[in-house]
Amino acid sequence: MSTGETPMPDRPQGGGRNVSRAFLEDRAKFVRKETVRLSRIAGAGHYSSTFSAAELFAALYYAHLRINPAEPRWADRDRFILSKGHAAIGLYPVLADLGFFDPKLLDDYTRFGSPFGDHPDMKKITGVDFSSGSLGHGLSIGVGMALGARAQGRSFRTYVMLGDGELAEGQVWEAAMAAGHFGLRSLVAIVDRNQLCIDGRTEEIMAIEPIEDRFRSFGWDTRRIDGHDLDAILGAFDGLAPAGRGRPQAIIADTVKGRGVKRMELALNWHVGNLAGADYDDVMAELDAGLQPLEAVS
Amino acid sequence: MSEAKPTHQDQSEIFRGTADGETRLKHEKSVQGTPAASLPAFILGEELADLADKDPRIVVMTADLASANRTNDFKARHPDRFFDFGIAEKNMLTAAAGMASTGLIPYAATFASFCGILGAEQIRTDCAYPRMPVRAIGHHSGMSMGFYGTSHHALEDLGMMRTIADLTVVSAADANQLRAVLRASVDHPGAMYIRLGRGRDAVVYETVPADFAFGKAKRLREGRDLTVFTMGTGLRPTLDAAAALAADGIELRVVDMHTLKPIDADEIRAAVTETGAILTVEEHNVIGGLGSAVAEILVDGPRVPFRRHGVPDKFVEVGPPAALYAHYRLDAKGIAEVARELLRDAAA
Numbered sequence: 001m002s003t004g005e006t007p008m009p010d011r012p013q014g015g016g017r018n019v020s021r022a023f024l025e026d027r028a029k030f031v032r033k034e035t036v037r038l039s040r041i042a043g044a045g046h047y048s049s050t051f052s053a054a055e056l057f058a059a060l061y062y063a064h065l066r067i068n069p070a071e072p073r074w075a076d077r078d079r080f081i082l083s084k085g086h087a088a089i090g091l092y093p094v095l096a097d098l099g100f101f102d103p104k105l106l107d108d109y110t111r112f113g114s115p116f117g118d119h120p121d122m123k124k125i126t127g128v129d130f131s132s133g134s135l136g137h138g139l140s141i142g143v144g145m146a147l148g149a150r151a152q153g154r155s156f157r158t159y160v161m162l163g164d165g166e167l168a169e170g171q172v173w174e175a176a177m178a179a180g181h182f183g184l185r186s187l188v189a190i191v192d193r194n195q196l197c198i199d200g201r202t203e204e205i206m207a208i209e210p211i212e213d214r215f216r217s218f219g220w221d222t223r224r225i226d227g228h229d230l231d232a233i234l235g236a237f238d239g240l241a242p243a244g245r246g247r248p249q250a251i252i253a254d255t256v257k258g259r260g261v262k263r264m265e266l267a268l269n270w271h272v273g274n275l276a277g278a279d280y281d282d283v284m285a286e287l288d289a290g291l292q293p294l295e296a297v298s
Numbered sequence: 299m300s301e302a303k304p305t306h307q308d309q310s311e312i313f314r315g316t317a318d319g320e321t322r323l324k325h326e327k328s329v330q331g332t333p334a335a336s337l338p339a340f341i342l343g344e345e346l347a348d349l350a351d352k353d354p355r356i357v358v359m360t361a362d363l364a365s366a367n368r369t370n371d372f373k374a375r376h377p378d379r380f381f382d383f384g385i386a387e388k389n390m391l392t393a394a395a396g397m398a399s400t401g402l403i404p405y406a407a408t409f410a411s412f413c414g415i416l417g418a419e420q421i422r423t424d425c426a427y428p429r430m431p432v433r434a435i436g437h438h439s440g441m442s443m444g445f446y447g448t449s450h451h452a453l454e455d456l457g458m459m460r461t462i463a464d465l466t467v468v469s470a471a472d473a474n475q476l477r478a479v480l481r482a483s484v485d486h487p488g489a490m491y492i493r494l495g496r497g498r499d500a501v502v503y504e505t506v507p508a509d510f511a512f513g514k515a516k517r518l519r520e521g522r523d524l525t526v527f528t529m530g531t532g533l534r535p536t537l538d539a540a541a542a543l544a545a546d547g548i549e550l551r552v553v554d555m556h557t558l559k560p561i562d563a564d565e566i567r568a569a570v571t572e573t574g575a576i577l578t579v580e581e582h583n584v585i586g587g588l589g590s591a592v593a594e595i596l597v598d599g600p601r602v603p604f605r606r607h608g609v610p611d612k613f614v615e616v617g618p619p620a621a622l623y624a625h626y627r628l629d630a631k632g633i634a635e636v637a638r639e640l641l642r643d644a645a646a
Contacts, residue, residue, distance in 0.1 A: 131423075137392050137423065144394060145397070145399060151357060174389035177386070
């Protein structure tokens, strides 16, 4: 077990550990391109659910989380739970890039015996704080981690990224109720509000709005931001109240499922897909050019 | 003893766990042939509090049943390490896994029907799969909730828990065995499902068994004619049945297969060669539990007379537990009958 004695940088203030916005934009691009590359190895991938979270991943891991890849089991590290585990394909490259493991391991993504499946396994992958995949569980894991911090007098924060469609799972609201009841201010929920679940728009399949009102009524503080605007994301992180006893905090990040690749933006047929041949090259070139303005979607 | 008979009001309070010490003692004395230490659920919180005195990693949680399972005894002594999750079992079990990931050892207790059945996916996906040291405690298992009905019975939990990899599945028959299970559980790797009876079960172990070990069955009675494998609530009536049959010259070996998983296959193979005939007894659907587990070992060896005895694959009747045990022949009389039938059929 870690002693927690390794010196660590303080929680980054005012926009990260001296990282520029251009650097974070580049890391978000890296997340998207790696998602495309790794999906080709597997022959299928959750492109669009990962693209919507690319800026969130970049801001969290390169500018905000208090972590140390050289000591991945550090007891006082911030925890991150990817409750929407199907976006792990975007998390793995970040963990490799930060030095949690050798990036070459990703070249065998999803192949027989690989540690890297579509959903993350904490037993096999250094830097994954908890296994996920069954939607609706992650916020409860976060409640447990935040209670664990309190019971042991530790100062870490726990961040849970949820999908918007996932909010239809009842257990999310059991956890939300408990977090409010126990006053888990160190718990931060980030909702990737990318508008679509598999079968269609969330508001048509199972309406989840008004998300902020719902969290507030369970005892949470909320903030709603543009989840592709890095300044807004960093501002929300910097604006988090200090951990301690109090209302848990939810960041509702309005995003676009498939953001960054025109053919995938709010497209229903890209929840799982496979880019091959010329399509692969076209999409890589499109991503290289960086985010383009959104087209109006009817 | 008649003056010590508990009233209906006493029984109600005992069942809800709100009875005072004197009332509980009165009840304990009234249970047939049962010394005071015979009530597993009543020692749950106390034993965990004792363990927590020595081990700061231990935390306890329940889902609005702190009185019924006596985890309130833990709360009284370790209020900062006790968490009542309200009527939200799935959240409790998953949060237990999250707590375990930070270095704690959570004991999460609720009715077996809402633990091993309602919480099966949380136990599988969040506790067992990541190998979190969560101890999910399902009490009031089987049909011990009697007239509460099928929603509150747990006759499928063992079948569900047994098919989960990396999960230890264990039953405790009485207070002394539960103490042994809890003590051994603290540093046992991985997740665990601990199945308990109603909390007023008759004594099997007069003292805390010092030799308790997960995966190591224990012979409680030696006999040459038939081996009965059972555990938990099946033990006392089986031992009573064995005593009755001995009067007719029929000698049963009675084995406490407290750990259903990993099962003690050597003890099963020993029964094949040493007694031949084998009977399993369990307060569980005959599908999926102890009988199935023993059958899976037997099928790889020589054929011996074998019978699985438990609850038939039907939703059971409503009634007081004693009436249900009699109807489904899970009392001493019924088990003795089943043993005789097995031996008669084997001889035919």
